[in-house]
Amino acid sequence: MNAEYEANSEQPAPLPGDIVKRHRLSTRIWHGVNAFALLILLMSGLMIFNAHPRLYWGQKGADNDAAWLVIGNVQGKGFVQIGSRKINTAGVLGSYTDGEGVAKQRAFPYWATIPSGYNLSTARLWHFAFAWIFSLAIMGFMIRALWNGHIMRDLHIKRAQWSLRHIWQDIKDHAQLRFPKGAEALHYGILQKLSYIAVIFVLIPLMIFTGLTMSPGMNAAWPWLADLFGGRQSARSLHFIIAFGLLAFFAVHMAMVFLSGPLNQVRGILTGRFRIPGVRSAQQPVSDPVAEEQSQ
Amino acid sequence: MTNKKAIHVPRRQLLRGITAGAGGLMLSGCDMLSANQTFLGVLKSTEPLNMGAHRLITDRAALAREFTAADLSPDFKPNGSQTGDTPEYKQHKAARFASWRLRVDGMVANPLALSLAQLKAMPSREQITRHDCVEGWSAIGKWRGTPLRLVLQQAGLSAKARFLVFHCADKFGTDPYYESIDLVDGFHPQTILAWGMNGGELPERHGAPLRLRVERQLGYKHAKFIMRIEAVDSLARFGQGKGGYWEDVAGYQWYAGI
Secondary structure: OOOHHHHOOOOOOOOOOOEEEOOOHHHHHHHHHHHHHHHHHHHHHHHHHHOOOEEOOOOOEOOOOOOOEEEEEEOOEEEEEEOOEEEEOOOOOOOEEOOOOOEEOOOOOHHHOOOOOOOHHHHHHHHHHHHHHHHHHHHHHHHHHHHOOHHHHHHOOOHHHHOHHHHHHHHHHHHOOOOOOHHHHHOOOHHHHHHHHHHHHHHHHHHHHHHHHOOHHHHHHOHHHHHHHOOHHHHHHHHHHHHHHHHHHHHHHHHHHHHOOHHHHHHHHHHOEEEOOOOOOOOOOOOOHHHHHHOO | OHHHHHHHHHHHHHHHHHHHHHHHHHHHHHHHHHOOHHHHHHHHOOHHHHHHHHHHHOOOOOOOOOOOHHHOOOOOOOOOOOOOOOHHHHHHHHOOOOOOEEEEEEOEOOOEEEEHHHHHHOOOEEEEEEEEOOOOOEEEEEEEEEEHHHHHHHHOEOOOOOEEEEEEEEEEOOEEEEEEEEHHHHOOOOOEEEEEEOOEEOOHHHOOOOEEEOOOOOHHHOOOOEEEEEEEOOOOOOOOOOOOHHHHHHOOOOOOOO
16 A cells, blocks of 8 residues: 555655555565465365364254254255255265265365365364464564554544445445546545455454364363353354355455456555556646655 | 457456366365375474463463353264274173273383272262364263372372373274373373263263373373373384374374364
8 A cells, every 4th residue: 555645745646557556565475375374274174174064052062962054965965954944055065076076975075175085184284284374474464564554544444434425435336346546546445444354353363263262272271262252162153154254255355356457456466566547637647757666 | 348348258268267277276286285294294393383382371280161060962972982892891891890900000110900999999080071072073071080190199100201101992993092191181180080971880982991081182082991001201112103093093183182
């Protein structure tokens, strides 16, 4: 995000077509590490889920207890059961045909898991190794982003943005795929801020803490964790639900990138260089290297 | 506009192709890495970090939560071996474990051979705790048994001993089950040699006559059908040297606190 031109009133706002520095190196590194770790954690997590594809509320839950979610199969045909509703998911969930054409009866299919075949101990190795990377990365990012003002400047929701009219306008803009042009494109809208705040400060920390709550060692040491989430099996259920929440965020995030100029957005998050979108009017000079050089 | 559309279609197909290709590459890449001992070694190098972090930031003597009778699982799921497999075990079972003895030996001053009656005559502890399986499920049961530390004190554990190896009567194929814990868990007040469950005798499917309860770790550490406890300073000479049956054959973590 361009901060300098905002702070320095003498510097003109960048114009459409200008290349400006946008995401800081720390943001880009965290974003890449986090995206990669999340993918590994999701896929190894789905393999771990396959070891016991049932979810419960409370402290306990095993085969003979009531589950709120079951992914299973009857006579080789997969189903997902949520509460009392049973949905036929043969071929995708509960039963599938693997890459070699062999029929398998597992909850999540081979293309969604790490490793692709059933292997609980290896999936746990992947999961816990990347859990360290994931947790240290978000901690590092939070400290850095607080320190360099990224959070207060770019994610902090300004008073004016809280107005219902403004929020409604942002919803309409998104629904009509109207994305900001010109220097305005360097600021996050209210919906964008809310979703980033939700992911960084709510969903990712919840993932870490519900994960810790499944550890019997941590349960003994920090019993308040299990109290907070309503028991170990509740924490396991929440861990699963939030994982899919993050997956949903990823889907919307990708859709927005795709719709708002994918090459420019991807270049922005990879190299930090972002082209101001929009059409430059005839009065505006074509070349403006100042914006590029002075912005950080 | 039309021009743009004409460009968009192949681009979309291209993107789809790239995505599918990248997905396939990633999957086979992850499988290749999962089969690569060096890479697995890198992943496993985080294991001491897990145990180290637990031991560092948490109280080593912290007690696992104890529940009430109202929390008991109506039907505690038996898992793993449901019976002992050795001829010796079968004889003891037929004789209702009357001449069964728990051997405590290795790095101890006074090797012991304790009968079930002797174990039951020692001070015992009852605890209602949650059993967490590595697979993800949990069950709550009431266990009664002899604190392991009392047995270790009676045997006069050597100062050089670092681990306790539990030799079991159940087998997977030809491999006997065994497990091991360190002395932090060995002397923990909730670590008991359980001979009773849910107010009755310990059922066979749950490891009769004696099973370990090591409440802050996952189910596979809770050795069933215990015949012998050996105090040692190294786990290298047992099985493949990883400290337990599942650790050896499947690569489960020796520290099962997560």
